[in-house]
Ligand SMILES: *[C@@H]1O[C@H](CO)[C@@H](O)[C@H](O)[C@H]1NC(C)=O
Ligand SMILES: *[C@@H]1O[C@H](CO)[C@@H](O)[C@H](O)[C@H]1NC(C)=O
Ligand SMILES: *[C@@H]1O[C@H](CO)[C@@H](O)[C@H](O)[C@H]1NC(C)=O
Ligand SMILES: *[C@@H]1O[C@H](CO)[C@@H](O)[C@H](O)[C@H]1NC(C)=O
Ligand SMILES: *[C@@H]1O[C@H](CO)[C@@H](O)[C@H](O)[C@H]1NC(C)=O
């Protein structure tokens with residue numbers, strides 16, 4: 001009777017299809033979950049295929065977001081300086097947004113969450129301290145941008161000397177970023193660790209996917225002594241960092257020919273180098289007012305002169321800019337500018353020097369050895385030698401730019417299995433100790449190891 005039914009069905013199917021097609025490319029892992037789920041159009045996987053240690057735990061308190069209801073917890077006991085890693089298949093050469101999320105939920109019985117380290121590949125990324133957020137019943141997230149230098153990428157959790165109960169993780173995300181994003185950074189040498197990403201003059205909930213096609217989080221930011229203006233007619237284009245157009249709907253402004261002082265980020269920063277990107281766009285309808293030209297300084301050092309703010313939008317970025325303590329960004333209209341100062345959004349990342357990687361050949365040989373053992377040491381995942389304070393149990397490595405495995409000492413580890421002949425491929429090996437284990441089979445031929453001293 002009604003031909004519109006199948007048509008409606010067809011249409012909704014199409015829109016579902018386009019929704020799932022536009023999901024950011026990558027892997028979203030719901031740590032501690034045993035089944036997958038779809039939340040707000042994003043597909044989450046259980047974590048069992050990505051991690052070989054730790055225990056899945058269920059939170060007993062109610063949570064705001066379903067992915068926070070489970071965590072994977074790693075044993076603190078005797079595991080100081082041992083890392084526990086998630087390993088995911090990645091596209092070598094692609095740039096990934098990596099996000100870790102933590103919500104403690106009292107799983108260790110103590111009031112306060114533990115403080116611990118998080119590691120990406122061979123680099124110590126951040127100390128995870130969620131104490132303050134947790135006291136406000138909030139989850140914490142850390143975000144970074146890292147290049148996939150191999151076929152797998154690892155994110156590890158590790159107890160440090162401040163850790164007083166079992167480290168844990170709630171969620172882990174890997175999203176492929178477009179080539180042009182943040183591309184002034186040499187990702188072969190550096191990673192970016194997010195400090196702040198705000199939409200200025202905005203006061204609603206997080207702006208994220210689907211507004212941001214990569215599901216970056218843009219937090220609201222207001223400042224009492226500036227005016228919030230909502231743009232009415234925005235049409236931005238050409239941004240390499242592809243910010244969502246919604247961040248241009250609001251801005252902070254000053255009065256006619258007045259300077260705008262932005263105290264942002266609003267907390268003190270450690271003294272190091274930062275990537276800074278500031279975003280500007282004018283209402284198309286305001287173009288009749290003439291041009292808006294701004295001089296920008298950060299902590300009274302000139303950052304950019306004569307920035308012409310256009311309706312198409314403009315961004316100014318610094319690849320490595322020194323910041324320390326509190327930050328003040330001053331936007332002043334130049335003499336020939338009509339209108340006041342304004343700014344729509346900003347991003348600040350800490351520039352992180354990468355810790356390097358163990359020589360691939362040695363990593364592959366060690367992986368094969370690991371697979372020939374029935375019960376390899378629990379921390380044998382992630383990079384074998386790096387970060388140096390988190391190298392694999394029983395493995396020592398060389399210093400310098402080419403990092404090689406130089407000794408293996410597996411004495412009295414209760415190991416069962418055989419020793420893979422791949423050990424002969426560790427050509428920088430100078431010593432190997434295997435005593436008091438239950439290793440069966442014959443020892444592989446180690447004659448190729450010219451400098452091997454002791455067996
Ligand atoms: C957590 O909850 C899920 C679903 O209710 C259940 O299947 C799973 O066994 C629980 N896990 C633990 C460790 O209690
Ligand atoms: C973690 O953060 C809290 C609150 O900011 C602070 O009091 C505490 O000292 C921090 N812990 C460590 C080990 O840094
Ligand atoms: C956090 O949640 C707990 C339990 O739901 C509640 O008792 C407490 O008041 C909340 N704290 C804050 C700061 O909202
Ligand atoms: C960054 O991407 C833009 C847009 O694709 C391109 O024009 C620019 O040359 C790239 N810059 C670098 C340093 O690769
Ligand atoms: C937005 O601005 C453009 C160019 O000035 C104009 O053609 C268009 O009609 C405007 N749209 C609205 C909804 O005001």
Ligand SMILES: *[C@@H]1O[C@H](CO)[C@@H](O)[C@H](O)[C@H]1NC(C)=O
Nearest residue numbers: 295304305306332333334335
């Ligand atoms: C703005 O910057 C330009 C170039 O750095 C400089 O020549 C000019 O004097 C500045 N104008 C104001 C009003 O500070």
Ligand SMILES: *[C@@H]1O[C@H](CO)[C@@H](O)[C@H](O)[C@H]1NC(C)=O
Nearest residue numbers: 408409410411412413431433
């Ligand atoms: C190898 O490890 C055992 C047990 O940890 C230790 O007693 C021994 O001294 C180590 N040997 C060498 C050469 O480091």
Ligand SMILES: *[C@@H]1O[C@H](CO)[C@@H](O)[C@H](O)[C@H]1NC(C)=O
Nearest residue numbers: 411412413414415435436437
């Ligand atoms: C052999 O290793 C086990 C642990 O796997 C240890 O308890 C035992 O003391 C070791 N024996 C000797 C003689 O070192």
